[in-house]
Amino acid sequence: MKLLETFRIRAAAAVRRRKARYGLGEKPARLEIRLDGFDAPGPVTAEALRVDQWQDRIVEAIQWIGPVPLRITAAADHAFLPDLVRFGHRLEMPVTVRTNPEPLSVERAEELVDRGMATCEVVTTLDGAGEAAIRALVHARHSRAATLTVVVHFPVTAATAAGARAVFDKARGLGADGVVLAAPWRGFAVNAAAKEGIAEALAQGWPLQRTAAEARAVLGSLAEGGPGVRRTSGQCALGGLRLALGPDGAASVCPFHVGHHSGPLVDAPSALAAHRAAVRSCDRRCGHPELV
Numbered sequence: 001m002k003l004l005e006t007f008r009i010r011a012a013a014a015v016r017r018r019k020a021r022y023g024l025g026e027k028p029a030r031l032e033i034r035l036d037g038f039d040a041p042g043p044v045t046a047e048a049l050r051v052d053q054w055q056d057r058i059v060e061a062i063q064w065i066g067p068v069p070l071r072i073t074a075a076a077d078h079a080f081l082p083d084l085v086r087f088g089h090r091l092e093m094p095v096t097v098r099t100n101p102e103p104l105s106v107e108r109a110e111e112l113v114d115r116g117m118a119t120c121e122v123v124t125t126l127d128g129a130g131e132a133a134i135r136a137l138v139h140a141r142h143s144r145a146a147t148l149t150v151v152v153h154f155p156v157t158a159a160t161a162a163g164a165r166a167v168f169d170k171a172r173g174l175g176a177d178g179v180v181l182a183a184p185w186r187g188f189a190v191n192a193a194a195k196e197g198i199a200e201a202l203a204q205g206w207p208l209q210r211t212a213a214e215a216r217a218v219l220g221s222l223a224e225g226g227p228g229v230r231r232t233s234g235q236c237a238l239g240g241l242r243l244a245l246g247p248d249g250a251a252s253v254c255p256f257h258v259g260h261h262s263g264p265l266v267d268a269p270s271a272l273a274a275h276r277a278a279v280r281s282c283d284r285r286c287g288h289p290e291l292v
């Protein structure tokens with residue numbers, strides 16, 4: 001029964017995403033909560049919520065948009081992570097955790113699987129700690145006989161781009177299910193070796209390639225300025241895709257636009273309407289997987 005409900009929620013989110021791409025639909029297709037400054041686009045200065053406040057905030061979001069896939073972004077040793085994974089899982093939301101490799105031991109991986117984590121995205125270049133984290137997750141998947149999806153979230157930077165292709169072979173050997181090439185939040189110039197590494201990595205296909213089409217387009221044009229340069233055509237459909245809650249619980253659609261909403265989420269449809277309109281008319285070109 002739970003599997004059926006999870007499938008239904010994923011299917012409904014896919015329909016909403018599709019509608020948003022055509023400017024239709026008003027409700028976000030997924031909920032993203034960020035517990036700390038890990039993998040954030042900028043410094044986090046606001047006071048973080050307590051775990052009970054997070055639970056209230058998630059319930060508020062569900063009351064507005066209904067059950068949707070939930071992604072929790074936090075350091076692997078964040079104290080609230082297991083409780084919030086279980087909370088989302090009990091509310092039938094397919095839970096993805098995006099986290100860092102350093103504290104992700106076998107015990108922590110098994111704990112998160114036991115709490116209901118469906119997908120784990122590890123932000124790593126697959127160095128020593130990254131390899132260990134992927135091994136820990138694959139071990140937890142076997143030891144718990146779970147259907148955990150393990151994804152390598154590879155941050156493409158000036159320093160890592162040349163080695164992007166090799167990450168696919170490593171990920172395959174470690175038993176990961178996919179690799180997401182994560183375009184940077186903000187642009188940087190790349191040299192010829194980096195461009196070649198990115199091109200080879202983008203040429204990787206199914207089943208490991210999990211990079212969104214929008215991120216692929218941005219990564220393929222990093223030499224021209226990358227994320228942050230102006231688009232000359234098309235629009236950002238993000239306004240209909242995601243509702244993000246920062247560490248202080250403030251709601252937003254895009255982290256780069258003003259209009260964050262700190263009040264009750266039942267008021268969010270009107271409070272975030274202008275924000276969503278700004279997002280829809282934005283002509284920046286973004287490709288970070290969290291945004292597309």
Ligand code: SF4
Nearest residue numbers: 236254279282284286
């Ligand atoms: S900055 Fe603009 S293009 Fe980028 S995610 Fe936000 S709204 Fe979309």
